[in-house]
Amino acid sequence: MTADPIEVPQAAVPGRRTPSFTAESMPPALGRAHLTSVWAxxxxxxxxxxxxxxxxxxxxxxxxxxxxxxxxxxxxxEPAQDAVFHVQFYS
Known part of the structure; x- marks a missing residue:
């Protein structure tokens, strides 16, 4: 991936952040279609x-x-077996 054409608005303020996940530790819901009500x-x-x-x-x-x-x-x-990732939410 190079540049993401969609960007979090500049006025958005970082809020809650998930813990770091791996393919084994991520909540199953992240692997299925879901929504967030805020930018992330x-x-x-x-x-x-x-x-x-x-x-x-x-x-x-x-x-x-x-x-x-x-x-x-x-x-x-869909994380690869070697993935470590988190989700940063904004308000």
Missing amino acids: ELVVEEGSVEFADEASRSVTVTAGRRVAIPPDVSHHV
């Missing part, structure tokens, strides 16, 4: 994670990269 970012710390929204985007996010998740957009993730 998938942040990949190690390995890679496939991010797909149900509208049109599917990207492989690698370590050190992030992808913006708009509110009310159905999406899911």
Whole structure:
């Protein structure tokens, strides 16, 4: 992945953050289509994670990269076995 054409608005303020997950420790709901009511970012710390929204985007996010998740957009993730990642929420 190079640049994400969708970006978290500049006025958004970082809020809650999930713990770091692996393929084994992530909540099963993240692997199924779900929504968030606020802006969020998938942040990949190690390995890679496939991010797909149900509208049109599917990207492989690698370590050190992030992808913006708009509110009310159905999406899911598929982490590689070596992945470590978290989700940063914004208000």
